[in-house]
Amino acid sequence: MSRKATALLVIAALALPLLALAAMIGEQEWLRSRVTVLNVAVRGVDPRDLLRGHYLTTALEWNWERLPQPEADGRMPEGALCVTAIDAQRRPRVRFLPDSAEDRAMARNCLLVIPGGLWASDRFVPDALATSDGSIRLFVPEERARELERLMRNRPGALTVDLAVRADGHVSIKALRIDDEALGH
């Protein structure tokens, strides 16, 4: 192989990680630009992630019109979350939409429909945020991790997240808020 061809190969190999990282950032920014933002309270405890730093393991506290009921065999039904109203503070009122023909027809009355799963009768996790155990990880500054954990325990509802929801129901976490004030950046 000629020196010129080798140089092009080397440039391509060195540029690959840079282009990929830029693409990852660009993708996230693009996703965030076409969204409806919902503000949802969280609850949980605080373990650690060595790679991405301190995180809180949380669950989302939805404002249910009525709690979903398990099926006859005790399993939680498959379905999606229907956002029926959003208040001035961007807090959503929600209803569970099981996967039945009748309920799919009801989806037309929803402001947003978010695909996901029920891990308990009050614990709905959007598909895009789901981890292997149904919890959600919120990365927080190291020096504030303990404070936020105490806050979640002592003042439920004080810690909330801004969820960026696309028209297709894809959800990402946009910001963390303490008493409606955005944390950090």
Place this chain on the structure above:
Amino acid sequence: MIAEHYLKRWQGAGLIDDAAVERISAWEATHRRPIWLWALSGTGALAIGLGVVAMVAANWEDIPAAVKLSGAMLLTGLVAAFVFVAWLRDRAWPREIGALLLFGLVIASIALIGQVYQLQSEPWQALLTWLALCTPFLALLTFTRLVGTLWFAAAVLTWFSASETLEPLIRTLGSASARGHFFHVLFYLPACLMILVAVVRGLWPPAEKQGELMLKLALAGLTGAVSMTVITIDSRLIDQVAPVEIWLGAVATALAAMALWFGGGEMQRRHTLPLLGVSFGTWAVALLLAHPWNPDGGLEDTITFEAIIGLLFILYWSAIGWLAARTGQRILFGLAFTVIGLRLLVLYFQAIGGLTATGFGLIGGGLLCLALSWLGWRLTQRLARGTPP
């Protein structure tokens, strides 16, 4: 310094004359490699990479996300440019260290993006992305054993971080007949795959030494995987094995064997193919023996099972010792002998009922160790004189 020490010894023994000493000394002086400087700079690059990751993990809220991301991209770009210039000017040391630094910065940037955008992906997905993005430039531009070892460690870490995802996949393949843990597969498969990677890597002349080291690490991993499988079966940690698990091991072994056959040199084939074959044989036999051994059987049954598994372990390490003796590898031979001795000691204690049974058990065990050490020393000395035991 080491060369001077040996030159003096050989000169004193009359093996070489003054002229030869001068020629060798002159050659060593012109080909001297600053090993310690390499080690220091490699440590420095590693420390910088880890430091950046730690800073990302601290998640400084005082710095806006846009600034953090721009800074990370700028730094990564500058280091990539530095590596390219070093390659262009054929400067080996800056190129290797720069590439190592870039390796660290890419994972730090992936972690930073995950943190800023609160991405919920599993750690193995981030690690796999990291490897996929970095392997091309590492393969093209780095040839040292240090970088090869670090890449090897990163690949193994990525594999094991995905074990929670891989185990259900293996369980699905095996259907209802697969129960218990799957670490016998999770350890064996990557060892065979890394043999394949090491052989392919060694095919490129500049990376031959790197490939050789990676092959040694992969073979060490293979030996460890097989030994661990036998030990865990002895401990009843592996319950029942589905045929598909042995088939997976067979396919992985076949791939590694083909790589060694077609890609390895004559010496490599002679040394490693028998080891690969013996390893697979032992692993497969151990898994076949893992079928519940007469669960209603009494103590006699348990002792028989433990004796058979113990014997299998000893036979495996005897084969390793024999291969080491044939290829003149004294250290490996000594290790094999030690491992066999320890396993015999364990068998001895299992037979007499354990440490608490009697003081004579300890004395007997100690005498056994001394006897084996004496025998092992005699055999190793014979090996050193060129007479295989």
